Amino acid sequence: MKKELNQNVNKLVELVKDVKTCMLITIEKYTDILSGRPMSIADIEKDGTMWFFTKTTSEKIDAIEQNKQISLAIVNENKNIYLMINGRAELSYNYTKMKDLWSPVMKAWFPQGLEDPDMILIKVIPEDVSYWDSSASKMIVLLNMVKALVTGKEYNEGRHGKISI
Numbered sequence: 398m399k400k401e402l403n404q405n406v407n408k409l410v411e412l413v414k415d416v417k418t419c420m421l422i423t424i425e426k427y428t429d430i431l432s433g434r435p436m437s438i439a440d441i442e443k444d445g446t447m448w449f450f451t452k453t454t455s456e457k458i459d460a461i462e463q464n465k466q467i468s469l470a471i472v473n474e475n476k477n478i479y480l481m482i483n484g485r486a487e488l489s490y491n492y493t494k495m496k497d498l499w500s501p502v503m504k505a506w507f508p509q510g511l512e513d514p515d516m517i518l519i520k521v522i523p524e525d526v527s528y529w530d531s532s533a534s535k536m537i538v539l540l541n542m543v544k545a546l547v548t549g550k551e552y553n554e555g556r557h558g559k560i561s562i
Contacts, residue, residue, distance in 0.1 A: 405560040406445045409526055412478055413441050413471060420470040421449065421519070423460035423486075432460065433470065439498040439518075445562055447482075448498055449519040450506070458517065461486045467521060477531040484523040484562075494518060526560040
């Protein structure tokens, strides 16, 4: 079982490693309305844990405090890979982790740098993942689409699978 878990985590990390942005989906506080917003992925660790910087004053903080279940929608158009990650979010003021993940570009959102009192991390622990991988080049994808049109056979979109973490 542990070997399968390691393979699943490795597959997730491999699919996400080149992605910079995703949509973080939460349930709005005191509602059942889904709310999504683009987020930069600060890091994905070898165990699949993902990290994001945000502001303590953000509405997503209230949403996560009320309901820790979140989803991440990821599109890597360059590689034709699509993922929906369901997991659990935790809020963290871990200064050491912030320092490890910090990039000078972050000053655009946190002008005071690592000393910004409005900075917090969102830690996402993935639980299950659905993915669609048609990672052939765009030319191959186009040729396969044309082949499907010419032959009248359905286009094969590549591999689809689920990963349990």
